Amino acid sequence: MTQPDDNLDAMLGTLLAPTLRAGDRTFLARVEHRIDAEAALGRAERRFWKSFAFEALAISALLAALWMLSSSDLLAPLAGSTQWGLAPPLLLIVALWFAGTQRHRQT
Amino acid sequence: MALRDQEDLLLNQRVAGGDRAAFQLLVLRHEGRLRAFLSRVAGSEGDDLAQEAFVRAWQRAGDYRGQGSYAAWLTGIGWRLFLDQRRTARRREALAANEDVPVSTDPRSASDAALDAERLLAALTPQERAALALCFGHGWSHGEAAEIMGVPLGTLKSLVLRGRAKAQKMIGEGGEA
Numbered sequence: 001m002t003q004p005d006d007n008l009d010a011m012l013g014t015l016l017a018p019t020l021r022a023g024d025r026t027f028l029a030r031v032e033h034r035i036d037a038e039a040a041l042g043r044a045e046r047r048f049w050k051s052f053a054f055e056a057l058a059i060s061a062l063l064a065a066l067w068m069l070s071s072s073d074l075l076a077p078l079a080g081s082t083q084w085g086l087a088p089p090l091l092l093i094v095a096l097w098f099a100g101t102q103r104h105r106q107t
Numbered sequence: 108m109a110l111r112d113q114e115d116l117l118l119n120q121r122v123a124g125g126d127r128a129a130f131q132l133l134v135l136r137h138e139g140r141l142r143a144f145l146s147r148v149a150g151s152e153g154d155d156l157a158q159e160a161f162v163r164a165w166q167r168a169g170d171y172r173g174q175g176s177y178a179a180w181l182t183g184i185g186w187r188l189f190l191d192q193r194r195t196a197r198r199r200e201a202l203a204a205n206e207d208v209p210v211s212t213d214p215r216s217a218s219d220a221a222l223d224a225e226r227l228l229a230a231l232t233p234q235e236r237a238a239l240a241l242c243f244g245h246g247w248s249h250g251e252a253a254e255i256m257g258v259p260l261g262t263l264k265s266l267v268l269r270g271r272a273k274a275q276k277m278i279g280e281g282g283e284a
Binding site: 012013016017019020025035038 | 131134138143147157158159161165227244246271278
């Protein structure tokens, strides 16, 4: 490499070299805060999905039970002559309950 | 493997096991160089990227098993985060795909006597900036710099040559005025 090339490389080295200094504890604190925040967010997300899965399972069980009830001969007098009888109002109650729990969770 | 690299590897093994004190030591050891590099490449966004890079290094400590130095691994994370952020910003701002060369908004003319690093770097593409900063500023070999940037060695060498030529031109123009 020629002399001017060496000079340019040395100049670039000087211009682009990081300054040597002690570790920055303020920066460290910011990184740790961010790690804690992400961990808390991760925990909240896991809690949400766990509870969502549990509630979805519970609702599925309820719906199955309601369907069985609505098709039962025991409740036929209450349901009237229509095929679905009690199912729509009961489904509405379940939907309102689910919406209520979701809203409560968000607040 | 150098002693410092061995220490980093041991510290990172502790980090992978959830040792926060070991991670603090690694941050204090490496933040200066990482922030300097990312500031050269990304400007004012450099510190945010460096923070994010350390968060990823904490979360994925198990991925580093002593292949290359810890500093190179960490710098690679920072570089990829920069590329991701740039892609997102480009999509958001709907910039033209071929606008790779950033336009310098520095009001000072090239005839100013003192040519500082910021002015020099503003004339380069991010890839050229990164290649020059890694090879000249941080003293990485071409092979290590290529590894960090995730490009073939030949591409890295081309980036260094192009960036160097642009720098030489700028310095020449500054000197003639």
